[in-house]
Amino acid sequence: MKRISESAVRRLSIYLRFLEEFESRGLTTVSSDELAKRGGTTSAQVRKDLSFFGSFGKRGLGYSVPELLSRLREIMGLGREWRVYIIGAGKIGAALAHYRGFRQRGFTVAGVYDKDPRVIGTRWEGLVVRDIADLERDARDEKPDIAVLTIPPEEAQKVVDDVVRAGVRAILNFAPAQIHVPPEVTLKNVNMAMELEGLSYSLTNSES
Amino acid sequence: MKRISESAVRRLSIYLRFLEEFESRGLTTVSSDELAKRGGTTSAQVRKDLSFFGSFGKRGLGYSVPELLSRLREIMGLGREWRVYIIGAGKIGAALAHYRGFRQRGFTVAGVYDKDPRVIGTRWEGLVVRDIADLERDARDEKPDIAVLTIPPEEAQKVVDDVVRAGVRAILNFAPAQIHVPPEVTLKNVNMAMELEGLSYSLTNSES
DNA sequence: AGTAACTTGTGAACAAATTCACAAGCCCCC
DNA sequence: GGGGGCTTGTGAATTTGTTCACAAGTTACT
16 A cells, blocks of 8 residues: 555545534535635645545535545544553643543543652542653553653653553654654654744745 | 745754754764754755755864854744744643743743633733733734634634734644635644544554 | 536646765865 | 865755646536
């Protein structure tokens, strides 16, 4: 199977969101053009993205909203529960745990870890904060699917090594650190500093 | 001037971070290969990215850390102060305001807004939370450079329209909503749901 | 049944981004 | 001052991603 680009996967996410909205509004079909307009892309792009996984539409008519929705959910792997460790009992982790779409899409917080002895043992978003020292052992045991890192950058690589050794296959990293993982592990970085710098760049270098 | 790609700007951010680290360790020169290894790219890529703005290196030697650092800072527009409105006095906004790198890179919180009457008027990260209804008027007055949106998706587009009308030229959007802005405004989206879905996708579709 | 109005799916053309590969420059040491 | 060992800067080649453009399928209407 040919590899789809990362940007295409992002677009699938966007289409999914619109389809959810369309469904809740009771619409039954949607055209590539409508999806494109809402998502800021072109209809050809939408069709190419979808055609990668099969042909789900009807010529002359468009796509069936419920069908495309269920196909996309399946493609994106949203049919099942994903168990997530949140490492770093801070504000970002809390925001994530609170986020409606998190549970809605099948993500469950299976454990929260921190290093600070004053925090360990306290309740946090309905869970008891565990000691980060036990992370690897617990992970071997509970086999979470995803680790979310919201800790200071200095400790990030060590923690990643721990969870990777324990078998975690996907990491969402909020620490402003460049993490290295073996090729079988998927790593996504979300870096606010980088986004801000991107804005700073475009504010500085735009002689539109 | 030819346009540099968005991914190239992101890489510049990464190089910048490493250079800061190298400087603090007292290193005076660095090669494209060292930057590449740390940043997960190739030396050719590093050189191409930098050559876009001029030639800062010395053949046989590499790049001078302090010089490249100051050049990159200048390129990225980090020499000055950027005034930021945070819209939505929630956890993500607080995480951002707390983030060391935020101030360090010249970003200052110039105002915090919320809609909730119970929150308006209270102190939040050293500032008094203002009423989101006054947003447009205040923005016309204070002319912030950047607006960070950490509010529910339903209200996001309206708020964006307000700040754009008031002259804001850059928006960092954490709301899981597709926002539309005129072409002269730079918009960056950070969408946790999307990142998680990306992980879900790769966990599902990896027969490595 | 025929026609008009749509919309998909997809090769082919195009554009953008990345990698290759190598001449040219620099430093150090003998 | 010449040679060896590095490293940059950059056109050219390659790979990857996007857009075009159109045949083919579908529905609705007469």
